[in-house]
Amino acid sequence: MISHSFKHALSVIILFSTFLWAVPRYALESGSSCILCHVNPAGGGLRNDYGIAYGIDDLAVRSPEKFSSYSGIIINYIQIGGDVRIQSVSKNKGDVPSGLAVFPMQAKLQVKAEVKKLTVLAELAALQSYLGLQLRYNQKNVYVKAGLAKPSFGLNSDDHTVFTRGGNIRLVHGDHREGMPFLPTLTNVGLIELGIIFGDTYVSFSRSNGYISGEGNTIVGRLEHYRSIQATQSMIGGSILFEGDLQMFSLFGGLNRGRLSWMGEVTLAENLVESRSIASYSELTWKVKRGWNLSGRIDFFDESMKYTEDAIRRTTFGLNYVPLPFVDIKFQIRSSQLSGSKPSKGMEFLSQLHLWF
Amino acid sequence: MKNIIIIVGIMCGFLFAQKSELKNVKVLPYKSKRELVKFMKSVVAPELGVKCNFCHNTLDYSSDEKDHKKVARQMIAMVQQANKTMNDLNFHEISCWVCHRGNNHPEHPPKKK
Numbered sequence: 366m367i368s369h370s371f372k373h374a375l376s377v378i379i380l381f382s383t384f385l386w387a388v389p390r391y392a393l394e395s396g397s398s399c400i401l402c403h404v405n406p407a408g409g410g411l412r413n414d415y416g417i418a419y420g421i422d423d424l425a426v427r428s429p430e431k432f433s434s435y436s437g438i439i440i441n442y443i444q445i446g447g448d449v450r451i452q453s454v455s456k457n458k459g460d461v462p463s464g465l466a467v468f469p470m471q472a473k474l475q476v477k478a479e480v481k482k483l484t485v486l487a488e489l490a491a492l493q494s495y496l497g498l499q500l501r502y503n504q505k506n507v508y509v510k511a512g513l514a515k516p517s518f519g520l521n522s523d524d525h526t527v528f529t530r531g532g533n534i535r536l537v538h539g540d541h542r543e544g545m546p547f548l549p550t551l552t553n554v555g556l557i558e559l560g561i562i563f564g565d566t567y568v569s570f571s572r573s574n575g576y577i578s579g580e581g582n583t584i585v586g587r588l589e590h591y592r593s594i595q596a597t598q599s600m601i602g603g604s605i606l607f608e609g610d611l612q613m614f615s616l617f618g619g620l621n622r623g624r625l626s627w628m629g630e631v632t633l634a635e636n637l638v639e640s641r642s643i644a645s646y647s648e649l650t651w652k653v654k655r656g657w658n659l660s661g662r663i664d665f666f667d668e669s670m671k672y673t674e675d676a677i678r679r680t681t682f683g684l685n686y687v688p689l690p691f692v693d694i695k696f697q698i699r700s701s702q703l704s705g706s707k708p709s710k711g712m713e714f715l716s717q718l719h720l721w722f
Numbered sequence: 723m724k725n726i727i728i729i730v731g732i733m734c735g736f737l738f739a740q741k742s743e744l745k746n747v748k749v750l751p752y753k754s755k756r757e758l759v760k761f762m763k764s765v766v767a768p769e770l771g772v773k774c775n776f777c778h779n780t781l782d783y784s785s786d787e788k789d790h791k792k793v794a795r796q797m798i799a800m801v802q803q804a805n806k807t808m809n810d811l812n813f814h815e816i817s818c819w820v821c822h823r824g825n826n827h828p829e830h831p832p833k834k835k
Contacts, residue, residue, distance in 0.1 A: 418759030
């Protein structure tokens with residue numbers, strides 16, 4: 366039996382879950398930015414040749430020969446791709462199950478065309494009924510991107526519920542915010558972006574229409590640097606965002622050696638609410654073997670650093686199983702702890718089937 | 723759910739109907755992008771100790787804008803030629819490692835004083 370409030374929360378998730386970013390851990394393990402695998406330099410969505418081959422050869426437990434010639438190309442230099450995610454969520458209150466639901470979360474088609482140095486990327490989000498369009502002019506290690514898109518801020522985690530991104534869409538634990546403002550409800554905005562690649566350093570600056578509040582302009586700067594020292598891969602980066610009175614700063618990084626990877630981020634926001642807000646994210650992943658990953662994550666959010674009663678910490682354990690190329694299955698168990706004497710709202714169990722091509 | 727079924731249907735159609743289309747590949751004998759990327763990842767990158775962006779413009783892998791790519795193409799042609807010649811001599815196949823040993827520039831013996 367699904368409670369009314371839980372149904373309502375789910376309907377909001379279904380309606381507003383939109384863009385999901387790439388997996389930054391793959392970028393860390395590969396020692397290069399999202400550009401290595403994705404058509405969009407900001408990551409996420411349609412993969413390039415390297416990304417498709419990486420998905421077939423490095424991610425899946427088994428790679429049938431049938432997929433060996435897959436490229437996504439339909440006609441000369443026109444590539445098509447898609448992304449479908451189906452999610453199930455169940456919750457317990459104490460030891461009592463209080464809800465279970467299976468729902469489509471994302472169904473997206475993307476088309477890329479290349480004409481000399483111009484790359485055009487169009488997308489249709491079928492569930493959310495929105496369009497995206499990016500025109501990118503590439504010149505050696507510099508690109509200029511313009512169109513309807515999202516600015517790239519911070520560590521673009523693929524899970525929009527981490528507190529450094531959007532956190533909980535509905536306030537499930539109280540009256541305070543539960544995450545930074547990068548909710549999946551935010552839509553594409555008119556944007557122009559300049560990107561520069563200096564060896565293993567990636568820099569981007571963008572100016573767009575108001576991304577978070579929908580008013581004024583948003584200016585975002587982002588820098589990330591990758592370094593390999595023998596078998597250890599490292600990444601460090603920072604990001605800033607200005608939109609009206611809102612100012613945000615993010616510092617992120619990661620380390621990978623062999624089967625272990627750690628990624629973390631701290632984000633500060635001035636004037637998101639009164640005074641300063643802080644969110645942090647730390648995730649350790651163990652690649653058990655190809656196609657099997659276990660992870661543990663702690664993320665934290667404090668709406669106002671002035672007070673101690675409004676902080677929330679969430680602990681998450683996850684399993685990621687990739688049985689075949691283009692198929693990704695995720696399981697998560699998570700629990701939130703509130704500051705002060707407020708009781709926890711029980712465990713949450715999530716699973717996601719992700720199909721892409 | 724109808725949208726999901728339509729998109730999954732399109733996905734299956736493409737997955738089984740696709741043919742690889744290589745762009746600006748001049749000396750390597752591969753027929754699919756997967757084989758090509760596999761060779762780059764498992765042979766060229768580790769044997770030279772470099773990442774993709776050493777030779778490629780990662781915004782457009784097929785582009786010849788970087789001089790390192792042009793040099794690499796000639797080097798690969800040289801290795802192919804060497805293997806062709808040595809095939810008659812019953813030598814083991816050679817690769818970048820023979821000279822580069824994990825460095826982007828092969829090391830030379832120290833000069834005698």
